[in-house]
Amino acid sequence: MQYAGVGGGSVGGGRGVDCDVLVIGGGIVGLSTAHALSRLAPGTRVVVLEKEPGPARHQTGRNSGVIHSGIYYRPGSLxxxxxxxxxxxxxxxxAEHGIAHEVTGKLIVATERAELPRLHALVQRGRENGIPVRELGPAQIAEYEPEVRGLAAIHVGSTGIVDYGRVAEQLAESSGAEIVYGGAADLISRRADRVAVRTTAGVVVRARVLVNCAGLQCDRVARLAGDEPGMRIVPFRGEYYDLARPSLVRGLVYPVPDPAFPFLGVHLTRGIGGGVHVGPNAVPALAREGYGWGVVRPRDVADELAWPGSWRMxxxxxRYGAGEIHRSLSKQAFTVAVRxxxxxxxxxxLVPAAAGVRAQAVLRDGTLVDDFLIRDAHRTVHVLNAPSPAATASLPIGREIAGRALSVLRTA
Structure with a gap:
């Protein structure tokens, strides 16, 4: 694989690069797509454009590293x-590539009686999805997690942990794609027979098919291509703490989620390195890459305020948002939630740790898009919502997107 230079001029020393498929976005979904293309159609020429100096700098590299089981999701959904x-x-x-990982299992714990019906519904959902689940009472909870308290819980055996940044690096190494770092797409021209993309670094790439895996910027890339996506990305920051006494938690512990929101709530996650992450909450970010309250980008805020769906949401x-903001601004309130x-x-x-930002697609009517949203356009495939568990599911998602891109190639 060649890593192209990212200075002035075009890839390859002043010339545009012709390829079959151009992927915008070097997170785990974009890299999985490139990886899948090389497996499904060997010889396909693939270029990946990533605006950062390396892969997985945003959503992929800033999450809790959980290999999700799929227990939360509606049977039959993507x-x-x-x-x-x-x-x-x-x-x-x-296992094949020597990347550290562990299948730990996890507990989903009900701490209030009102949560018990939702917990039982998760048991049924898990079984419908073919996931190993075991129902637990208080004494059995203590066998798994002596310091955790709850009225009831379920143990999900197929959950695990991994470093997704390392996974993304391996996908980049084995994809066979040419990866161009250091420039964001700022102009897209689509013609009958090809798509041309120019980056802020002056690189021009011509391709037969464009795949938009731009994550936090995916709606903007769609509009650059001339497509109205019918949604906007509203960024939500997830703030984490590290647990100073990691011995309090043996594995992964989650609350019963509220089905009205696509967020799992504050949970406890032992990582590959042995530390325990606590979080995240979900607060509106004032920038698409706003990893703290002090990061404000007027263009991003203006885009959010101009979208009717933001106001309707x-x-x-x-009320839910006010609670999340309170826990963000008050460490004591966050501690109460953890307790x-x-x-x-x-x-x-609780020791402050690096935050992440989630790219949440919001429709015009204020609906938070809960499932994957992939749309085809002329010579283009747009990935407009890749929610959790996108990292877990990145390999089959990559094949789905790659299959769509190859269909365009065959019919073009």
Whole structure:
């Protein structure tokens, strides 16, 4: 694989690069797509454009590293199908390439009686999705996690942990694609027989098919290509703490999620390195790459305010959002939320850690898109929502996207 220079001029020393498929976005979904193209159609010429100096600098490299089982997702949905298949494939991929990983299992714990019906519904959903689940009472919870308290729980055996940044690096190395770092797409021209993309670094790439895997920027890339995606990305920052006493948690512990929101709530996640992540919450970010309250980008804020769906979403979910903001601004409030699962924790146990930003697609009517959203256009495939479990499911998702791109190649 060749890593192209990213200075002035075009790839290859002043010339445009012709390829079959051009992928915008070097996160795990874009790299999985490039990887799948090389497996499904050997000899396909693939270029990946990534605006950062390396892969996985945003959503892929800033999450809790969980290999999700698929228990939360509606049977038959893309999320359910991709997650269940993807979890097994991710474990196999990591084993084949020597990437550290572990199938740990996890607990989903109900701490209030009102959560018990939702917990029981998850048991049924898990079984419908073919996932191994075991129902637990308080004493059995303590066998798995002595410091965790709850009225009931379920143990999900197929959940695991991995470093997705390392997975993305391996996908980049084995994809066979030419990867061009250091320039964002700023002009897209589509013609009857090809698509041309220019980057802010002055690189021009011509391709027969364009695949938009730009994550936090995917709606903007779609509009650059001349397509109205019918949604906008509204960024939500997830803030984490590290647990100063990681011995309090043996594995992975989650609350019962609220089905009205595509967020899982504050949870406890032991990582590959042995530390324990606590979080995330979900607060509106003031920039698409806004990893703290001090990062404000007027263009991003203006885009959010101009989209009618943002206002409708806020009107519908303001109480939930206010609670998340309160926990963001008050460490004590965040600690109270954690203590519902882990009573022994104190605010002194929580050490600030790196935050992440989630690219949440919001429709014009304010609906938070909960499933994968992939749309085809002229010589283009747009990935407009790749929610959790996108990293877990990246290998089958990559094949799905690659298959669509190859269909365009065959009919063009």
């Amino acid at each position: 999320k359910a199908r991709f997650a269940v298949r993807g979890a097994a494939e991710m474990v196999k991929f990591c 806020a009107a519908r979910h303001w 519902r699962l882990l009573p022994a924790v104190s605010s002194r146990d």
